[in-house]
Amino acid sequence: MEERSSKHLVLILAREFASNLATPMMLTDEEGTLIFFNEAAEPVIGGTLAEAGEMPFAEWMGRAASRTTDSELLPLERRPAAIALYERRAAHERFVFTALDGAEREVSVTAFPLFAHADEFVGVVAIFWGE
Amino acid sequence: MRVTIWGCRGSVPTPGRDTIRYGGNTSCVEVALGDGTVVVLDAGTGIRALGDDLQRRSIRRIHLLLTHLHLDHLEGLRFFAPMWDAEVELEIWGPPSPLVALRDRIARAFSPPLFPIDLAHVPAQVTFHDTPREPWSIGGAALRAGFVVHPGPTVGYRIESRGATFAYIPDHEPALAGVIHGRSRDWVSGGSIAAGADVVLHDAQYFEDEYPSRVGWGHSSVTDAVAFAKAVDARRLVLFHHDPGHDDASLEALEARARAVAGTNGLAPPALAREGMVLELA
Numbered sequence: 371m372e373e374r375s376s377k378h379l380v381l382i383l384a385r386e387f388a389s390n391l392a393t394p395m396m397l398t399d400e401e402g403t404l405i406f407f408n409e410a411a412e413p414v415i416g417g418t419l420a421e422a423g424e425m426p427f428a429e430w431m432g433r434a435a436s437r438t439t440d441s442e443l444l445p446l447e448r449r450p451a452a453i454a455l456y457e458r459r460a461a462h463e464r465f466v467f468t469a470l471d472g473a474e475r476e477v478s479v480t481a482f483p484l485f486a487h488a489d490e491f492v493g494v495v496a497i498f499w500g501e
Numbered sequence: 502m503r504v505t506i507w508g509c510r511g512s513v514p515t516p517g518r519d520t521i522r523y524g525g526n527t528s529c530v531e532v533a534l535g536d537g538t539v540v541v542l543d544a545g546t547g548i549r550a551l552g553d554d555l556q557r558r559s560i561r562r563i564h565l566l567l568t569h570l571h572l573d574h575l576e577g578l579r580f581f582a583p584m585w586d587a588e589v590e591l592e593i594w595g596p597p598s599p600l601v602a603l604r605d606r607i608a609r610a611f612s613p614p615l616f617p618i619d620l621a622h623v624p625a626q627v628t629f630h631d632t633p634r635e636p637w638s639i640g641g642a643a644l645r646a647g648f649v650v651h652p653g654p655t656v657g658y659r660i661e662s663r664g665a666t667f668a669y670i671p672d673h674e675p676a677l678a679g680v681i682h683g684r685s686r687d688w689v690s691g692g693s694i695a696a697g698a699d700v701v702l703h704d705a706q707y708f709e710d711e712y713p714s715r716v717g718w719g720h721s722s723v724t725d726a727v728a729f730a731k732a733v734d735a736r737r738l739v740l741f742h743h744d745p746g747h748d749d750a751s752l753e754a755l756e757a758r759a760r761a762v763a764g765t766n767g768l769a770p771p772a773l774a775r776e777g778m779v780l781e782l783a
Contacts, residue, residue, distance in 0.1 A: 379647070
């Protein structure tokens with residue numbers, strides 16, 4: 371049977387949920403590929419979804435260079451989305467990152483893994499909090 | 502692949518003179534594969550007559566694929582003659598649930614006060630399988646199950662055999678996951694199940710003006726059914742899960758509406774499912 375490209379239903383529903391939220395939210399698939407962020411997230415991320423397109427994990431992590439609020443490099447293992455992706459647990463952190471438009475923004479991010487079943491990890495949700 | 506419809510009514514059986522042309526039995530579809538394998542989709546009340554037919558044909562091995570366990574897709578199983586034949590091997594497939602095994606969920610329908618005989622005492626050799634996440638094979642066909650938008654764990658099925666593809670998504674509300682028209686197929690619920698299918702048998706329970714008061718019930722308006730078929734590039738749409746409140750004349754108006762919405766671009770004119778309908782897929 372030919373492989374059919376399609377997002378998991380949980381991701382489809384998460385996208386629709388995000389689309390109706392005023393809270394900035396982004397979504398990755400099970401490999402960490404950035405697949406969606408809502409309109410509320412555009413001012414934080416510094417671009418639109420159409421401009422950004424789907425982006426592999428290494429690429430968007432690399433572009434969004436992050437530092438602590440004390441200007442120290444924030445290692446990957448402390449970044450909430452990476453923790454949710456690799457350790458499959460929720461995480462929260464406040465940090466400064468370089469957005470797609472080149473601006474530096476201080477944000478609080480909460481990320482958590484999405485499981486369709488107990489043993490079926492399908493992606494990550496990251497939510498950006500303002501002050 | 503030969504597809505026969507034994508029941509296409511949604512929600513509750515509706516026997517009577519107003520439903521004679523399209524039938525009042527709830528969901529059940531037989532798929533006969535080229536190698537003689539019999540696959541049955543859902544166990545609504547239509548499965549009772551199918552069971553009698555399978556017994557007459559001396560079919561002793563049957564694969565029953567359940568999309569979900571709402572009663573209109575399960576209630577006929579207790580009266581499925583092969584269940585009561587010790588020589589029959591019945592393989593039941595259904596969507597996994599995070600909490601309760603498929604067998605245990607089905608067993609509820611075979612227990613007091615709903616039914617007098619426990620599932621453990623059914624004579625047939627019944628085995629239960631969660632639908633796999635990856636494609637699998639039955640007989641000469643390749644199958645895929647995928648979760649779709651409907652309350653509770655619910656899957657649609659894709660069956661490919663000898664170059665033909667049949668998609669079965671009888672209970673589905675893809676509009677609940679966003680506007681269908683204009684969205685890329687990989688973001689449409691059920692998109693991978695129905696992509697490019699020769700025939701997609703899909704929920705079309707409501708007229709457009711009925712849908713707003715039923716959003717979230719898990720079913721589609723006729724326009725959303727057409728939009729879905731177009732979004733997945735299906736060649737033919739068969740309208741399924743007829744509302745119990747729709748008599749034959751209402752259903753024919755619904756079919757006319759589907760054809761008007763579908764237009765003439767790509768998709769064949771949508772047709773109503775009816776009991777006894779046979780679809781030959783080359």
